[in-house]
Each structure stands twice: as C-alpha cells, then as structure tokens.
Amino acid sequence: MKSGKTKTDRLERALIAAYGRGEKHPVSPGWQERVMRRIRQEETQREQENVPWLSPPHLWRFAASTCMAAAVVTAYALISGLSIESELANEVLGDFSLIIAQVLGLI
C-alpha cells in the first residue's frame, strides 16, 4: 500500500509535468498590427504633449530667473528701507476708496 506522502508527491510531479507540457500559444494574425498601432498612438500623443516652452530645461531656466528676480527685489527693498507690505496696502486701499467714491457718485 502506498503512503499518503507518496501519493501527494506523485500528484505534485504530475502537476510539474503538466506545466512542462503546457500548450503553445501561437502569435495570432493581427496582433503585431495592434501593437504597432498602440505604439504609433503613444508617439503621436507624446509629440502633442511635448510643448517646447514647458519642457524641463525651459521650466528650470524660468524657475531660476524667477528666483533671481525675487532676490533682487528683496535686496532692493532692504537697502532702500521700503516696507513692501505698507506700500502695497496703501496702493490697494487707495484704489478701493477711489472706486467706492466713483460708485457713490461723489467724484
């Protein structure tokens, strides 16, 4: 009589053998064209998305220029003793009161 282990070992060996005998899957007609179509679509999409001024080198150059400009403005404000916040508030409030006056027909 065969032991249970031998039987399960045989089942395992049978499954391994079955794996090796797996059916071949031929390349079906039309499959190659489908892959090439997908590749061409991807290329077209990539070309459309590739806007020159948004490409990484331009983006980094733009970021660097912006940082440089911010540094220059800050340095100027510190040297000339300007308080940027108060200047801005005056500008905004000045414009705002002018608009209100115009709406009310005072000027």
Place this chain on the structure above:
Amino acid sequence: MEMMPEEPTDTEIIRRVLSGDKDAFEFLLERYGSLVFGIVARHVPRGQVEDVAQEVFFRAYRSLAAFAGQGLFNHWLSKIAVRCCHDYWRGSRSQEMPASTLTDEHRAWVDRIMAVESQETFEQETERREAQEVLHYVLSLLPAEDRMVLALVHLEGRPTGEAADMLGWSVVKVKVKAHRARRKLKELIKKLADHR
C-alpha cells in the same frame, strides 16, 4: 543564385527606432513575438496572453533607450515579459478562480493520478486537459509573488540567480520566497488529495 538581403541585427534595429524610425520596431515584434508568447503563455490564463504580450512589447518600446545594447536583447525582453506576468497577477487577485471551480472531471483526474501504477499511464494522464486545469487552479490560490517564483524555480527549474535577475529581486529573497511557495504548494496539493 539570388542573394538574400541580410537581416538587420538587434542593435541596428534599436538604433533605427531610437533615431525616430518607429516602424523598425516591427522587426523586433516579428523576431521575438514567439519568445514572448512562449513565456507569457506559461504564466497567465490563455485569454490574457495577447494583452500581456502586447504590454511586454509596449514597455520594451518605451524603455528601449535604457537598454542601450547592454547584454542580449532577448534576455532583456524575457525579463520584461516575466515582470509583466508578475504585474498581471498582482493586479488581478480579485479575478482569481474560486475554489469551487474544480469539477468532477478534475477530481476524477486527481484520483487516477494518485492510483496510477505505471510510468506510461502517469505520462498519459499528465497530457490530459484536466492536468493543466488542476495546475492552474492550484496556482490561482497562491499570491502573485509566490506564484511567479514557484513557476520559475520549481516548475521551470531555473537557477535562483536567474530567477532573481528576471524578477529583479535579490537571490536571498528568491530563495526564501521559493522555499515558502513550495511549502504552500505542498499544502494545497495535500488538501486537494484529502478533500477530493
């Protein structure tokens, strides 16, 4: 005698594709389609082979610049194929076959294989459709990583170093995973034998 035009090498084709001639990629599809189908068909269900094979070539196309002629193209492509199969199983755990899909025919096959006496009958039985279906059933019960490592190391008999290279894992991880996966397979087979 008419001279046959010489076939372009893989390196030449890749150079052409990278320089903008995307149609040249079709040479690679022609040359390696069977290789990729052969790998993919062993790992994913029959109905999914074409889609996964398409994904393999699509990924290869997108990362062609990274290949840069280092090593053999077919080896590089085989690795992509194995990883696409792995990704397929990672993304489709919810679609796995439920345990109740073993039919009476499958159970009868399990009975026959366990009672078989001669080598000849054993081999005849392993050629039957039921053998493939029971195998797919058992593998479907394993997690994606276990399934892939089991297939490469245990079922295909690849060395652990090669399996590690194909899966992009360390050799230690492959050894540990292969050992655990084999143990799980044995448990599943034992259950199958006991509850048939």
